[in-house]
Amino acid sequence: MSTPDDLFGPDNLPYGLFTTADDPGHRRVGVRYGARVLDAGAAAAAHGSPHAELLRQPSLNPLMAAGRHVWQAVRGALRSWLTDEAHREATERHLIPLDEVTLHLPFEVADYVDFYASEHHATNVGRIFRPDGDALTPNWKHLPIGYHGRAGTVVVSGTPVVRPQGQRKPPSEPLPLFGPSQRLDIEAEVGFVVGTPSAQGTAVGLPDFRDHVFGVTLLNDWSARDLQAWEYVPLGPFLGKSFATSVSPWITPLEALDAARVAPPSRDFPLLPYLDDSADGIAPGGLDLRITVRLNGHTIAEPPFSAMYWTAAQQLAHMTVNGASLRTGDLYGSGTVSGPEHSQRGCLLELTWGGREPLVLPDGKRAFLEDGDEVSLSAWAPGPGDTRIGLGDVTGRVAPPR
Template sequence: MTTWVPGAAGSLYDTDNLPYGVVSRGGEAPRVAVRIGEYALDVAPVAALGGDPGDGPHLAAAWDAPTLNPFLALGRDAWRIAREWLMEILTDDIHRAGVEPHLYPLADVRTHLPIEIGDYVDFYASIDHATNLGRFFRPDSEPLLPNWRHLPIGYHGRSGTIVASDTTVVRPMGQRKPPADDAPTFGPTQRLDIEAELGFVVGTPSAHGERVPTEAFADHVFGAFLLNDWSARDIQGWEAQPLGPFLGKSFATSIAAWVTPLEALEAARVDLPVQDPSPLDYLRTGGRAGYDIDVTVALNGTTVARTPYAAMYWSPAQMLAHLTVNGASVRTGDVYASGTISGPGPGQRGSLLELSGGGREPFRLDDGTEHTFLQDGDEVVLTATAPGATGTRVGLAEVRGRIGAAR
């Protein structure tokens, strides 16, 4: 099917994508929109015209909201019906007269944080990233700790500091203690880093005391988006003895303004790398549990890494199964993330810590400057594409962030 929306056919945001976000124009209240090409479709008034595909006005009401949560809570059947309806009205010219007045150029709208986020969990699912960090921090030991191949390692993050793309990230303050110093000092982090990740948002909740099996992943998770887990490595290194990340991570996490539905990524599904030893029963998956998504990391306009999500050891279905195996519930709007996406090659590392050899090997940008960790004024942009249903590619919306000086 070919869309009638100008410039959208064959683009990264054709009808085989249709990500959801929240936008506003002028003094209007924010509400749900769908991206098609370089336009945002204000979906609530279109559904209210009488074309709502559901039984009554439930989609129009869910979309006339400042977050995606009411729509996510409708569940998988509603997501599918909405997607089929959107594809119809954006490809059949008979709908154009009614729909086109509600299409707005992206330059004319403001995007907002698309989700009212509840709990946030971040995983550590890349074997290449975990191995690289193990070599940096435990050079005389095995890089992977004994439990790593048996379960997806994760930690609970801070949902209140998740921000939308293009939000300035203020350099955090905290305690730092270099190995050669006798005592810690307080001040702005000197080792500010990024982590290129993929995030997943829960739509259908689970009951407290019940667990979500791997085969129910798509019944609960609505979609995926790019995520930058900003990290203060010196603060993290001093505080994470013996517990996990805390202030070195909780100051900011940036997510994309548009959420790509899992249905748009169906053609990107691939088999996982071989998992050895074989996971316990509750973590076992069928075929094509991974995703072939190519992520690009750019620093001040220079591409510094191209990293493959297909190389991730643990799948998003396994992460969700492990997150709930003890009976912990998930709720609409909960987010969990993959951890840094790194591949086996030197140009496939999703953090500056890895790209700079632990901070010891500066890398050069196109403007001639050398970098290890982030400096004030630096701008990081994550982008990604994946195979689409029509044989082209779909885009995952960018995550952009600029570093502001410590306060």
């Protein structure tokens, strides 16, 4: 069987969670194949797979917790069921048109961590907020900076994002005001989903990255810049970030991105051993992902993930080097993806230079997001041969404050 949609062909096979109109209470593991979704549990049962029970669960967490050997076995079986002519009849009956399913958050989020890994983004933000000082903080090129977010507000693509309220202090006011954010923004990111847990007190080293990370998803970490600016000194992001983080309904297995692996940018300082990915035997940790950011259907940026200074493997190593444990369903974001060009900036804060240079779009100017605005992220990566691997879109529309 072939698929007309090469972004989601047999070299991709991302996982999701879906229901159908005739059985809305029954969440099922699905695998996207072109413009259809394979009911993975039903197909596994039809083919007598020993992993059928894992694929019949109402969440991806059991499969994710099963470990890398199971992930590889299941992926190999799925590819065979979908491409081997001998399996065509038994598989075809479990393929459902994509427009006939409802997609859900594909896994139960355990913990959420967000990083700050783009040198271009961090430099731009530093110049905006500290025009007379150093753009990067002294620690930035020695460790991946991150913060703990709120797992309970991670939502699936399509979920409305209610404009947050909180304290903000305009420079012209002597005291803070309370009300809806006036500087609502997006952050185009890539999320990494942990499958295999680790024991508390045990660090996860760079070579163990692929044994623990199940897959990749697009992520939009919505940000209220005015709330954030008032609250973040001295302890960092809180209400300005915790109200919503949107993720794609599809998780692309790491194995599907093998052809997209690239070396990260050269480092300016020698790294401490636990972060040093220049050693023999450590595969390149960068990924050539091409992201597109659209606002109300208009392309406003195309950030390249290959430009990220810190890799996902380094982020995982740093996140656990103090002995912090991993849990199945942990999610960590790359931080805003930005490149060196203006058209490659992954948030409105950079694109409009703090709101001073609004974007001119066919439907009006934008410094920051207005109620009713819809933001969509999409991405693809090089696959085997001349193929492309698509990451599932993540979309959110801004709703008025409540």
